[in-house]
């Protein structure tokens with residue numbers, strides 16, 4: 304076995320490296336080439352330089368492709384650029400816009416990993432005769448019996464496991480993440496050692512195709528008519544003001560709601576059907592039960608064997624939060640997580656990612672997209688009253 308846990312000598316082992324033109328994936332290609340693997344670099348063109356959907360110089364526009372090409376030349380490896388624009392638009396950008404319009408808070412990085420990178424690109428890697436597809440994601444994988452398992456990376460500040468929960472067992476077995484055991488400063492050092500032109504390149508930020516956090520403008524452009532104005536309604540039924548489109552709001556948001564009030568107000572619910580933003584006190588955000596859809600299970604026990612009694616694990620309901628104690632339960636087709644302590648700001652469309660424990664070495668057990676969450680009985684009753692009331696009742 305070699306450093307990638309692949310049978311055979313590195314020289315006889317082809318590995319495709321997904322190269323974004325950033326320092327991380329460039330170092331992956333550099334390390335593997337230095338170890339003597341038969342490395343093939345592949346860069347996906349995901350959106351066009353100058354197109355309305357991205358900012359100049361962002362990931363996989365012209366400059367990044369040039370960077371990946373330059374690194375490949377320096378390393379002496381073959382490099383291919385594949386045009387995935389159409390697939391990226393259909394599989395990532397369109398569902399992202401649709402999800403926002405439906406009042407959700409989507410995570411496009413998950414759908415990108417799930418579809419474009421680990422389905423289409425993975426297929427291409429197999430077609431190229433590669434024994435593995437390696438990326439610059441910060442997550443660890445290691446042998447687990449006849450399969451592989453995912454673990455949080457050594458560099459906790461860079462942990463990307465939240466965005467990789469939907470990786471299937473078959474994909475986990477084929478993928479390799481050589482940076483899982485390294486810190487970002489170490490990665491930059493290696494880039495400098497290898498003389499890579501991207502050694503000091505800035506990290507990519509946020510969502511690659513959204514111009515500097517301008518979500519609502521971009522979605523309004525992609526989905527004309529979606530920024531429908533509506534009422535800002537207190538959970539107790541009072542209309543407090545007007546808004547310029549629910550896609551400008553996120554559940555749990557406190558600042559910039561646009562209404563004056565004596566009490567601190569938070570966005571509690573986004574009612575896409577009636578274009579209403581429901582606001583209320585912080586207690587109304589407290590959630591203990593989260594229902595999941597598109598569940599991906601990576602644990603050793605069979606998901607079907609997890610009954611209503613459930614199993615104890617740790618769940619992370621937002622990318623910035625730590626994993627917290629929870630119970631995963633299942634009954635028929637319904638899968639849900641019960642959080643030991645209430646959490647606020649749980650938004651449909653985000654992920655609920657499951658871990659073995661809350662340590663930095665925790666195993667990633669999969670997860671699902673948050674379909675809906677259940678708040679306190681009082682808050683649920685108020686929301687129900689609001690949705691049962693005729694549309695005009697709140698506007699009086």
Ligand SMILES: Nc1ncnc2c1ncn2[C@@H]1O[C@H](COP(=O)(O)OP(=O)(O)OP(=O)(O)O)[C@@H](O)[C@H]1O
Nearest residue numbers: 321322323325326327328346347363438439440507
């Ligand atoms: N357009 C692309 N073409 C090929 N691979 C890509 C592309 N975008 C991202 N990747 C792969 O997915 C990994 C994670 O992507 P992410 O956007 O999180 O990049 P990152 O952590 O900033 O890494 P990098 O420094 O390599 O850009 C990258 O390291 C790379 O292996």
